[in-house]
Every structure is written in structure tokens, then in C-alpha cells.
Amino acid sequence: MTSTTPPTPARTRPSRSAPRPPSPVPALAHLMIWGGAATVLALWWSDTPSVVGAAGWLTGAGRITGLLAGYTCAILLLLMARVPLLDRAIGTDRLARWHALGGRYTISLACAHVLLIIWGYSLESHTGVVDQTTTLVLHYPDLLKGTIGFLLSLLTAIVSARAVRRRVSYETWHLLHFATYLAVFLAFGHQLSDGADFTGNRPAQLAWYTLYIGTAALLAWYRFAVPVRRALRHRLYVTEVRPEAPGVISVYLSGDRLDELGAEPGQFFRWRFLTRGLWWAANPYSLSAAPHPAYLRITVKASGGHSAALAHLQPGTRVLAEGPYGAFTARRRRTRKTLLLGGGVGITPLRSLFETLPGEVMLIYRARRPEDLALRAELDNMAAARGAIVHYVVDEPAVHSSPLTAEALRGLVPDLGERDVYLCGPPGMTEAARRALRDAGVPRRRVHHESFAL
Numbered sequence: 001m002t003s004t005t006p007p008t009p010a011r012t013r014p015s016r017s018a019p020r021p022p023s024p025v026p027a028l029a030h031l032m033i034w035g036g037a038a039t040v041l042a043l044w045w046s047d048t049p050s051v052v053g054a055a056g057w058l059t060g061a062g063r064i065t066g067l068l069a070g071y072t073c074a075i076l077l078l079l080m081a082r083v084p085l086l087d088r089a090i091g092t093d094r095l096a097r098w099h100a101l102g103g104r105y106t107i108s109l110a111c112a113h114v115l116l117i118i119w120g121y122s123l124e125s126h127t128g129v130v131d132q133t134t135t136l137v138l139h140y141p142d143l144l145k146g147t148i149g150f151l152l153s154l155l156t157a158i159v160s161a162r163a164v165r166r167r168v169s170y171e172t173w174h175l176l177h178f179a180t181y182l183a184v185f186l187a188f189g190h191q192l193s194d195g196a197d198f199t200g201n202r203p204a205q206l207a208w209y210t211l212y213i214g215t216a217a218l219l220a221w222y223r224f225a226v227p228v229r230r231a232l233r234h235r236l237y238v239t240e241v242r243p244e245a246p247g248v249i250s251v252y253l254s255g256d257r258l259d260e261l262g263a264e265p266g267q268f269f270r271w272r273f274l275t276r277g278l279w280w281a282a283n284p285y286s287l288s289a290a291p292h293p294a295y296l297r298i299t300v301k302a303s304g305g306h307s308a309a310l311a312h313l314q315p316g317t318r319v320l321a322e323g324p325y326g327a328f329t330a331r332r333r334r335t336r337k338t339l340l341l342g343g344g345v346g347i348t349p350l351r352s353l354f355e356t357l358p359g360e361v362m363l364i365y366r367a368r369r370p371e372d373l374a375l376r377a378e379l380d381n382m383a384a385a386r387g388a389i390v391h392y393v394v395d396e397p398a399v400h401s402s403p404l405t406a407e408a409l410r411g412l413v414p415d416l417g418e419r420d421v422y423l424c425g426p427p428g429m430t431e432a433a434r435r436a437l438r439d440a441g442v443p444r445r446r447v448h449h450e451s452f453a454l
Helices: 025-046 053-079 084-090 092-125 129-139 143-160 170-177 179-194 202-234 305-312 344-356 376-386 406-412 427-439
Strands: 002-004 236-245 248-254 268-273 283-286 296-301 318-325 337-343 360-367 389-394 420-424 447-449
Touching (some): 053 092, 053 179, 053 202, 092 129, 092 143, 143 170, 143 179, 170 179, 179 202, 202 318, 236 305, 248 305, 283 344, 337 344, 344 360, 344 376, 344 420, 344 427, 360 376, 406 427, 420 427, 427 447
Parallel strands (some): 337 360, 337 420, 360 389, 420 447
Antiparallel strands (some): 002 389, 248 296, 268 318
């Protein structure tokens, strides 16, 4: 472990923006989501005068789970619509976690809906489950399309399961997720055609149309129209590819009116490089330098086919960039002292924050070997310019290693409990760091983390 303690004061001072109070948007979003779910339940309650017998109870439960599944489908799409207000106030990684959790609820509700409705209808008509299933799928309006939509959703859920997700590339997973749009589209007609709570209930139908059409409009605008408009306006292209460490390269990009992108240090874009083998995938990489009117920079480690191929990009390659995204910015800061804790290529957003965060900033950068410390010369120069401290911690050789524990962190940062902590790195490292910070008494609200594992 080595430390850099520069003696000179900062030559270029970061902005002096004051720490901000927590945003009320996450709490309001939770309130609105749960309020919508309560409204959906009220729709069933107002349309159900009584429940009689086992068939009635099963069918009623099937209606409830179906209504909630239909509602959560729209919410799942809305969470991933990349609405700037939600993205900046809540954070892309938190929205992704809400989306993943909501996806599990939605699939569970949809499965329960299918099973309960078939069981309840078979009891009511005194037929077998197989016969009742055939009758429902083949003879009820739009139910065949709804069944296909349900099976597509189930396939997406299986691919997204943690055990499967580890074996699937990001590009494949991202492409398969587009099947969700088709699944929701196919299921939507079934909800209005067969849902007892919508048949003949014009206000309920209008509310459902408003929910789905509004969500579709936000998706079409922010996920498709805005990226195309920005691509035509900014005309990004690669200017240089520069090696930084073993398996790590930086890609420099330029274009028109880059200052109008509105990017902040710590944010990321989804980059689509328009060259053979790369044009079809848009991968998230964070900015590794503060946005500049003349250029942008990302720093990438070769951890898969897409990231490895970036080392062979040619100058002049056109680029489509969706973003900027993420709330891993100075806006999250609650105190005037900050610790940046990074591991591996997770240093990239921290490097841009180290350059620009106001107040007293300290950086701890962990890597496996000294040669894996990417951007080290830049970090040393910035530390010297602003009078900051950088601690480099490596696992090899063992004499320089340091455990990621509360005691070790307090040894490096005696005033740890007074600081905000920005954390970014591999999953194992970040989990260990979160435990260590919790044990060290750092409040959860002051630990800011974005995984970028989208």
C-alpha cells in the first residue's frame, strides 16, 4: 500500500456547490406506485358485490392478481423509460433494482393469475383443468395473444435469473429484454377484452389506456426519439484509443456541441459504436474524465467480447450515445468531506469526481497488482493540484495488501464517520466495502453506490 500526500494547494479549484438535502423524489415515487396498486385493488372491490364458494374465491383471487400484474407491467416499463427526472433524482442503478424486484413480483402475480383463473373456472364449470385451459386459450377473445405474451415474459424472467444471467453476455441479455415490449403489447388486449373489471366499465378502460399510452409515449420519446435527435445533433466519433493498463484502454470521442449534452462527472452513457460487430449493442460505460466542450472520454477494461473489441476501434468511427444517465454525481453529497472508494476499472467515474468534487476529498484505489492501477499518473497530478490524499492498495505483493474492513478503513481515514462515501468497483469488492462502512458507523444515506450492472 502506498500513499500520496501532496504538499501544494489546488491550482484549479472545483466548484463550490453546497451539499444538498436528500431528494423527495424517491419517497414520492414509492408513494405513487403503492397508491396506484391500492387504486387497482379498489377497482376490484367496487366491482365485486360478493364472493361465494371455492370457485368464487379462486376466481376473485385470480382477478386481483391479474389486475396487479397488468398494473406492474406498466410500472416496470416506466421505471426503465429513462425519464431524466427519475434518473437524476433516484439513480439508474436504484431504478434497475426496483425494476428487477418488480419483475419478480410481476411474474409471480402473472403465474398466480393463470393458475387461479384456470382452477376457479374449472370448478365453476365442472370441467378438467386441461379442458378448461384449452377453452380459455382458444375461445376467449385475445387470450391466445395474452398466452404468448405471458410465455415471453416467463422466458425473459428465466434469462434474468441470477444463475442464468451470469452465463449470458450483457448484449444477449439486453437484446432478449426487448421481448418484454412485445409481451406487454400482446397481453394488453387480453386485459381489456377478458377482464371482468373492465368489461362495460368505461372509466376503468380510459384509466388503463391512459396508463399504458402514457408509458408508451415516455418510452418512445426518451428511449428512441431523444437518442436519435442527439445523434444527429452531436455527431460523435472516435478520435483516439489509448492503452492505460493491462487490458484497459481509454476511448476519446469528439463531436458537435458537446457542452449541450449536459453531462456531469460520475455519469455514464450507453455507447453504440457503428462498426462491424459492435453496432447492434449499446453498452454502459461511465465518463472517466470531466466532460469537456471539445471531447469526452471513457476508460474500459476488456471483460467481454464487446469491451475487448473497443481496443481495435479506428479513429473516425461514428458513435451513438444515449444519455447522460445516473445520479452518481456531486448532487448526492451531504457533507463537505468526501471519500472516494474504488476498485479495478470502477475508478472511472471516481476519477471524474476526484477532479471536480468540492470540499475535502480523499481517494482509496484498490487493485490486484500495481500495474493494474489505471490512470494513476492523472490521479497523482490531480491530487497534487488540489492538495488531496490518494491511498493505493494492491493485493500483490502481499506486503502492500490491506483487508477491506472497518478497522483498515478507519486507519486510512480517521474521520471516516464525517464523510460521504462514493463507492464503485467489482461486486465482491463493493459488498465487502458496504459491510465495512456499515461496521465503521457510516450512515447508509451517505454511502453512494452505482453498480452500472444494468
